[in-house]
Amino acid sequence: MSLRPAEEKVKFTGAALVLADGAVFEGKLVTMESSGFPGPVIGEVVFNTALTGYQEIITDPSYAGQIVTFTYPHLGNYGINPSDFESEKPHCSAVIAREVSTYFSNWRATEGLVSYLSRNKVAMLSGIDTRALTKHIRSHGALPGAIGTQEITELKQLAQVGGGTLGKDLVKGVTTSRVYEVEGGPNRVVAIDYGVKRTILDHLAGIASVTVVPATMTAGEILAMNPDGVFLSNGPGDPAAVGYAVATIRELLGKVPIFGICLGHQLLAQAIGAKTFKMDFGHHGGNHPVQRVSDEVVEITSQNHNYAVDADSLKGLDVVVKISHTNLNDNVIEGFAVPELNAFSVQYHPEAGPGPHDSRYLFSQFADLIRKAS
DSSP states (O other), X not given: OOSSXXXXXXXXXXEEEEETTSOEEEEEEEEETTOOOOOXXXXXXXXXXXXXXXXXXXXXXXXXXXXXXXXXXXXXXXXXOTTOOSSSSOOSSEEEESEEOSEEOOTTOOBOHHHHXXXXXXXXXXXXXXXXXXXXXXXXXSOEEEEESSOHHHHHHHHHHHOOOTTOOOGGGXXXXXXXXXXXXXXXXXXXXXXXOHHHHHHHTTTEEEEEEETTOXXXXXXXXXXXXXXXXXXXXXXXXXHHHHHHHHHHTTTSOEEEETHHHXXXXXXXXXXXXEEEEEXXXXXXXXXXXXXXXXXXXXXXXXXXXXXGGGTTOSXXXXXXXXXXXXXXXXXXXXXXXTEEEESSOTTOSSSOOTTTHHHHHHHHHHHHHX
């Protein structure tokens, strides 16, 4: 238990982030004195506007393949604790912050942020102008980038070759390899793990006992479990690259109530015949305003996605689709329902780990759907 500030023995090494378009941001790698830098790191550079919750963000599997830039200027002051992990390890490729605290103080903290990242071989770059980087991403889109101590030309080439997420199936790298159970409420839900977060499972357990299954499990295998409902989880990467998941969902539609979030929302859209597209810089943070169409109530939501559902592609389908939520910043579709198939989904994270709790009612809505369908 950390009752007073604890200091991490860190070292700083000159390095740079180079984007695929040639933009250069010089800074310093932050590692423990006893740790080495894991080598050049590549990934799609995005920014997250959350003020707190860096531990949950870093361990969110949806960030696989991405370098996360925190717009909040100071990171690490409350350390790392064993209660706020969303998965077993960090999934982002690297972390970028304006300033990293080498001291941490929180009664739950058992380790510092730099120690945790170094131990898990995740690079941290500090000392750069994160405001300038964020403005660059907003103007030019979420770009592939490379972090390292190499020459600028070499880092640029690395970024251009393999740093993006477009066309990549990143789900297979984060999904569970086994079936496991989470005890909970009276219903029985199968959660397809495309990169599910622990907090999501905690909330599902409030309405059902949950069987978590790999993303590659077939519809036949899922239906053989006789679930009362199926949950489509969040996850990383391009939904258009996860064709096997779309095929499974298509076979499940109309046979069991379905609730999807984030990547699950995008995959559900594709399963009914709609299309998805890559956004310029996506939505990442805990402060995105979303309007519920039914009563015009505004929810402040937690989000993490670079892809979205094409609104025009929802028209003229074989099923009637009702848009349920829209983003007030850019009018992107944030939720839809297919009443005749007992399916609905939202683009954001209603469990809000981290983030506001405005949207947690959606788990109760899923329970109501299951009850009405039974």
